[in-house]
Amino acid sequence: MHAASPLYEPLNTLKTVAPGLWIVDGPIVRMAALGGSAPFPTRMTVARLADGGLWCHSPIEPDTALFAAIDALGSVRHLVSPNKLHYAYIAAWKQRYPDAVAWASPGVRERAADQKIKVAFDADLGDVSEPVWAGDLDQLHFRGSRAIEEIVFLHRASATLILADLIENFEPAKLGTAMRWIARLGGVLDPDGKTPLDMRFTFRDRARARICLQQIMVWQPRRIILAHGRCYLENAEAELRRAFRWLG
Numbered sequence: 216m217h218a219a220s221p222l223y224e225p226l227n228t229l230k231t232v233a234p235g236l237w238i239v240d241g242p243i244v245r246m247a248a249l250g251g252s253a254p255f256p257t258r259m260t261v262a263r264l265a266d267g268g269l270w271c272h273s274p275i276e277p278d279t280a281l282f283a284a285i286d287a288l289g290s291v292r293h294l295v296s297p298n299k300l301h302y303a304y305i306a307a308w309k310q311r312y313p314d315a316v317a318w319a320s321p322g323v324r325e326r327a328a329d330q331k332i333k334v335a336f337d338a339d340l341g342d343v344s345e346p347v348w349a350g351d352l353d354q355l356h357f358r359g360s361r362a363i364e365e366i367v368f369l370h371r372a373s374a375t376l377i378l379a380d381l382i383e384n385f386e387p388a389k390l391g392t393a394m395r396w397i398a399r400l401g402g403v404l405d406p407d408g409k410t411p412l413d414m415r416f417t418f419r420d421r422a423r424a425r426i427c428l429q430q431i432m433v434w435q436p437r438r439i440i441l442a443h444g445r446c447y448l449e450n451a452e453a454e455l456r457r458a459f460r461w462l463g
């Protein structure tokens with residue numbers, strides 16, 4: 216008997232989601248969850264912009280073969296931290312791609328300073344698409360939480376919504392018994408993945424969050440890429456209504 220593997224193998228390999236859009240599954244990181252620490256599989260998203268530059272969302276742990284595969288796609292121009300928990304490897308990627316712009320999410324500079332992790336961010340993500348990728352990606356600052364706010368993106372050509380932690384969706388078969396219970400308690404067990412419970416508690420301004428969700432619905436996404444767990448590759452609008460029913 217083998218222990219359940221939480222990984223999405225093959226790792227460090229570009230997997231095509233749509234033309235000009237890839238995901239890369241990475242190794243496990245340990246993150247705080249429900250008062251303890253839990254193993255999280257990691258996933259980054261790569262989009263090729265109209266100008267040929269590569270946009271890298273939530274870069275995973277550096278890997279030589281991955282760098283080679285990415286170099287074959289184009290030049291890395293943007294390294295995006297979508298929220299203050301997703302930034303750990305930006306410094307390492309910036310070292311490999313010094314000309315890329317490292318984009319900060321709300322609160323990430325403070326969080327990195329707290330954790331004594333040095334990241335030279337170049338720019339801050341705003342509430343609307345940055346002019347450099349406005350032709351390729353829609354962008355929204357998802358507000359309403361007093362603790363963690365995420366910048367969400369839509370890859371417009373493929374109508375793919377790109378999230379980090381606003382929805383997590385861990386597959387039971389990939390978890391051991393204890394983790395399965397933790398994921399169930401946290402409301403992040405596939406197929407009913409949602410915003411993790413501890414993060415939901417921080418949403419003091421639900422009206423604000425509902426407006427953000429409505430703005431996402433206006434985009435009419437067809438699929439949703441997640442950073443943790445199984446992505447929702449169809450019925451994105453129905454999945455969003457289901458996943459955010461806690462917002463009321």
Ligand SMILES: [Fe+2]
Nearest residue numbers: 300379380442
């Ligand atoms: Fe995360």
